[in-house]
Every structure is written in C-alpha cells, then in structure tokens.
Amino acid sequence: MSIPARTTEVIGILGGMGPAATADFYAKLVSITPGASDQDHLRTVIWSDPTIPDRTEALLGKGPDPTPWLLDGGRVLREAGATVIAIPCNTAHAFVPRIADHVGLPIVHMIGEVARYLTSLSPRIHTVGLLATAGTVRAGLYQEWLGRSGIHLVLPDNASQDHEVMTAIRKVKAGTRDDTTTALLTRAARRLTARGAQAVIAGCTEIPLGLSADAVDVPLVDPALILARALVSRAGADRTAR
Amino acid sequence: MSIPARTTEVIGILGGMGPAATADFYAKLVSITPGASDQDHLRTVIWSDPTIPDRTEALLGKGPDPTPWLLDGGRVLREAGATVIAIPCNTAHAFVPRIADHVGLPIVHMIGEVARYLTSLSPRIHTVGLLATAGTVRAGLYQEWLGRSGIHLVLPDNASQDHEVMTAIRKVKAGTRDDTTTALLTRAARRLTARGAQAVIAGCTEIPLGLSADAVDVPLVDPALILARALVSRAGADRTAR
Known part of the structure; x- marks a missing residue:
C-alpha cells in the first residue's frame, strides 16, 4: 500500500439515516479517538445517503424496503477501502440480517x-x-x-x-x-x-x-457513543484506559 | 439508476484535515440544507483521511507533500459516485492546482x-x-x-x-x-x-x-459555512431564500 498508516483499519460508516445523526456520530468518533494530532485519527469513509427510504415506514408496512439502498451503500464503502462497517441508525439494524452476508465486511452491531x-x-x-x-x-x-x-x-x-x-x-x-x-x-x-x-x-x-x-x-x-467506542477499541487506537 | 433521488448531485468531501473540522463541516452542510425529512438531504460521500501529511509542514518545507494522498482521496470519492468535490481545509487549497486536473471532478474552491x-x-x-x-x-x-x-x-x-x-x-x-x-x-x-x-x-x-x-x-x-452554502446552492437544493 502506498499510504502508511498507524492502523490498517478503515472505518466505513453507512449513514444518512438521518444525516444530522451521521454528522453527530462522526464527531463522537473523532472526539473519543485518543491522539494529539490529525495523523493519530482513524481513516474513515462515510456514505451518507439520506434518500434511503424511511426504516420505520418500511417496518410498519407503509413504505419501500431500504435493503437495496443499504446494500448499495455497503458496496460503496467496501470499494472505497473500508474494512469494517458501522451503521449509526438503530432502526436500520432491523435490516442487518438481510445485508450482513452480502456486504463482504464485518458489521459492528450497535x-x-x-x-x-x-x-x-x-x-x-x-x-x-x-x-x-x-x-x-x-x-x-x-x-x-x-x-x-x-x-x-x-x-x-x-x-x-x-x-x-x-x-x-x-x-x-x-x-x-x-x-x-x-x-x-x-x-x-x-x-x-x-x-x-x-x-x-x-x-x-x-x-x-x-x-x-x-x-x-x-x-x-x-448507542452511537457505544458504537464509536467499539470501533476505536477494534481499531486498536484505544491507547488510553477509559 | 436504480435509486431515485431529488438531485443527481453527490457531494464528495475530501476531509480529515483535521477530522473534527470535517465532522463540523458535514454538520454545517446538513444544518443549512432545507428540508423536512431525511430524504430531502444531499447524498454525500466523505473520505476522511487524517493520515494526510500536515499541509502547513509541507508548505514550510518541513514535511512530505500531501499531494499523493489528496489524489488518492479524490479517486476514492469519484469511484464512490461523487459528482463534485469540496475540501474543508483552507491550507489544503494550496495543493488544489496540483490535483484539479487529475481528480476528474469539479472542485468547489472554498x-x-x-x-x-x-x-x-x-x-x-x-x-x-x-x-x-x-x-x-x-x-x-x-x-x-x-x-x-x-x-x-x-x-x-x-x-x-x-x-x-x-x-x-x-x-x-x-x-x-x-x-x-x-x-x-x-x-x-x-x-x-x-x-x-x-x-x-x-x-x-x-x-x-x-x-x-x-x-x-x-x-x-x-469559510466552511460559505463552502457548504455554495454546495447546497449548486445542488439546486437551496429552495429557500437566504
């Protein structure tokens, strides 16, 4: 690989559900990552697709199934080099069993x-x-x-x-x-x-x-903060006792 | 395309310089995008690479040139489907002339x-x-x-x-x-x-x-807020008078 990094982990965030929560989640991930300079932080790719159909509407039988959108986002993240996927949306986890075997990456389950x-x-x-x-x-x-x-x-x-x-x-x-x-x-x-x-x-x-x-x-x-901690811990970047 | 969207624009954010500023920039982009539901927001892909060498150090002749990292990030964003690139880092704009002709996407210049x-x-x-x-x-x-x-x-x-x-x-x-x-x-x-x-x-x-x-x-x-406004305006999602 041409780009050296302190960890080979690249965090993939399947987001946009909603977009403000995705921004908040990434801010939490950054704030709990120990480090004194930019370069101590984790490489992260975020696919934020607010057009993913509403998860609650789908589960209540009132709207389209978001599964194809989630699969598409997972593909984007994998192709971008993500090594693990996090989904900062509780309701979207109802669809994790439908995508887990197809995204080709581990999903840290919030x-x-x-x-x-x-x-x-x-x-x-x-x-x-x-x-x-x-x-x-x-x-x-x-x-x-x-x-x-x-x-x-x-x-x-x-x-x-x-x-x-x-x-x-x-x-x-x-x-x-x-x-x-x-x-x-x-x-x-x-x-x-x-x-x-x-x-x-x-x-x-x-x-x-x-x-x-x-x-x-x-x-x-x-749960977003707990998910962020799990990612930091997984990436081995968690160098300080919490 | 299998996924319908209100705009075909996909915002690409070349970030991580630093990561907290990238999170803040995305939060600003979301907050100024008019809309009443998730689905009104812009699809966005963020490549946040905090391992990009320090821009100031490079410009002062004390560190490696970040250009290869910026080109790599631009490639990730293009392959992920971005239609435009925004770089929420002022100092990184010193390297825009070196990447602009190679990323294959317009860069909205902060x-x-x-x-x-x-x-x-x-x-x-x-x-x-x-x-x-x-x-x-x-x-x-x-x-x-x-x-x-x-x-x-x-x-x-x-x-x-x-x-x-x-x-x-x-x-x-x-x-x-x-x-x-x-x-x-x-x-x-x-x-x-x-x-x-x-x-x-x-x-x-x-x-x-x-x-x-x-x-x-x-x-x-x-400047981050002004860049965010320029992106929203460009995406035609700016439906309210500012």
Whole structure:
C-alpha cells in the first residue's frame, strides 16, 4: 500500500439515516479517538445517503424496503477501502440480517454493543427503558438483544410513543428541534424511570440531539457513543484506559 | 439508476484535515440544507483521511507533500459516485492546482467562494483580517483571491501568528481546546480589527471550533459555512431564500 498508516483499519460508516445523526456520530468518533494530532485519527469513509427510504415506514408496512439502498451503500464503502462497517441508525439494524452476508465486511452491531455494555455495568442493571422509533420497537431489536442478557425492557405506552417520542424524532430530522422537543423527550424518559427503568437507552440516533443526559436522573445510554467506542477499541487506537 | 433521488448531485468531501473540522463541516452542510425529512438531504460521500501529511509542514518545507494522498482521496470519492468535490481545509487549497486536473471532478474552491462572498457584501468591505495556519498565510491563498477583488488583507504579526493562532489551532487538533484557546484566538482577532479589519476570516477549519462569532465585534467569516452554502446552492437544493 502506498499510504502508511498507524492502523490498517478503515472505518466505513453507512449513514444518512438521518444525516444530522451521521454528522453527530462522526464527531463522537473523532472526539473519543485518543491522539494529539490529525495523523493519530482513524481513516474513515462515510456514505451518507439520506434518500434511503424511511426504516420505520418500511417496518410498519407503509413504505419501500431500504435493503437495496443499504446494500448499495455497503458496496460503496467496501470499494472505497473500508474494512469494517458501522451503521449509526438503530432502526436500520432491523435490516442487518438481510445485508450482513452480502456486504463482504464485518458489521459492528450497535445494538449488540449496547447489550454488551449494559451487562458489563456494576451494580447490575435489571430494567432499562427505551426511547426509539416505532420501527425499532416494532422490530423488537432491543427486546431480542437485551432479552438474551436477562435485562427487562420498559417501553413507552402507545400515546407516549406516538405523541412524544416520534413527534420529537421528526422535529430533529426536520431540523426544527427546540425546547418543546426536549420537553417531549424528557417527559417520555421520566415515564420510563417512574416504571422502574434504571437506565434509559436513547435508542434512535436523533434522540441525543434533542435530549441531554442531565434531563433524566438515571444514566442515559447513547448507542452511537457505544458504537464509536467499539470501533476505536477494534481499531486498536484505544491507547488510553477509559 | 436504480435509486431515485431529488438531485443527481453527490457531494464528495475530501476531509480529515483535521477530522473534527470535517465532522463540523458535514454538520454545517446538513444544518443549512432545507428540508423536512431525511430524504430531502444531499447524498454525500466523505473520505476522511487524517493520515494526510500536515499541509502547513509541507508548505514550510518541513514535511512530505500531501499531494499523493489528496489524489488518492479524490479517486476514492469519484469511484464512490461523487459528482463534485469540496475540501474543508483552507491550507489544503494550496495543493488544489496540483490535483484539479487529475481528480476528474469539479472542485468547489472554498477560498474562491469566500472572495466571492466578501465582494457581494453591502456596504462594501475594503479591509479583512485573516486568522489561518502559517501554511495558508505562506502559500498566499487569501492574498491572491482577495487581491484580485481589491480587498486588502491584514495578517497577524509573526509573534501573534506563532504564539496565538498556531498554538490555538494545535490545541483544537489535539482535542484539548479550552478557555485559553478562545482567549488566544480572541486576542489575535482583536489585533486585526484594531488595524482596521472590517471582518475577520476564520481561515482554518479548526478556528470556528475555538472562536465564536460573539468574541469579535466585526463579522467573523466562516469559510466552511460559505463552502457548504455554495454546495447546497449548486445542488439546486437551496429552495429557500437566504
């Protein structure tokens, strides 16, 4: 190879779902990568395709299947030299089983990493709340991964899911987030802690853009940050103890 | 093409110089793109290669020429389907003449766009200050583009350039920006306004990360934002009046 690098890993980010969350994810990846100069950072290729059909609409049977777009993005990343793929969109993980065998690269599974993180905590967490899109909830992604680890999941009731969580997510996607967005998400999160959640998963990459960790009195788990840490660790660039 | 899109433009970002500035640039591009849903945004491919040798070091004759890395990144972007290239690094523009004929795609020239923006202002601006890397200053990039438009450029003296501007830029690149970083850049900017600058160009993509617009009492011009606007405008996605 003509270009020397400290690691041969090239991070591939399959993004655009949404684009603001992709920008936020890359900023997180950069900020947690230890290093004193540009050259200590990881080579990264990002395919940000906001035209990928809405994942929740597809899972609710109301829109086209995004699988062909995801496969196309995976191909672009592989051809660009990526050695691993990260998908900073929770709902898109419902389609990972359809693309995993075809992209030709390992996919670091964001929801699997969250499950691994939660089971590593001490004292042990037994009940976790989830703020996510209707698509992620319907696809049962967190139910499946956390269920395997014996962690009980608390979900918003239908009214909170529709009128608080989804309304807030749409506002962030539309670039119109404001104090109302934060209020909606805070209210939804507090309903979950009132029902025993010892931590709340910000299970849509748009949610941390509208809800800060201080707004809830239990840990707010950011899957994008956990995914970023998993990538840094994998690339062997994680030279400092976290 | 199998994937329909509202515009055929695919933005190619040749980044990683530094990576935090690339993340910030993409966030700016997303935030100024008008649209109410993910699908209104522009398809974007980002090649973020922080291993590209330091541009300032090369221009000062102290490090390797980054041209081969830039050509390689341009090839990745073209093969990924990009239709236009943006380079969110001022200093890297010193190497644009060496790559422009070889990348096979138009490059939207950030410094050219800044010059165009400054000459469009009313009332007319005659004197502009520049905060940039030693490499950008040495390469005479802003001197050349603004000179053509009859705009006089005020530069920091050597002490301010070395001990204020470059020190602050290195802190941002190292991820160790703090109040001192802001203080250094504010002081350097005020020295320029004291010498008659009617606006100050934050002429290194790291500078807006360490200096806010309120810190100086003249307009702070962010070339990354101007480049982002030029891309949105070019893609025809700019459906609202600015």
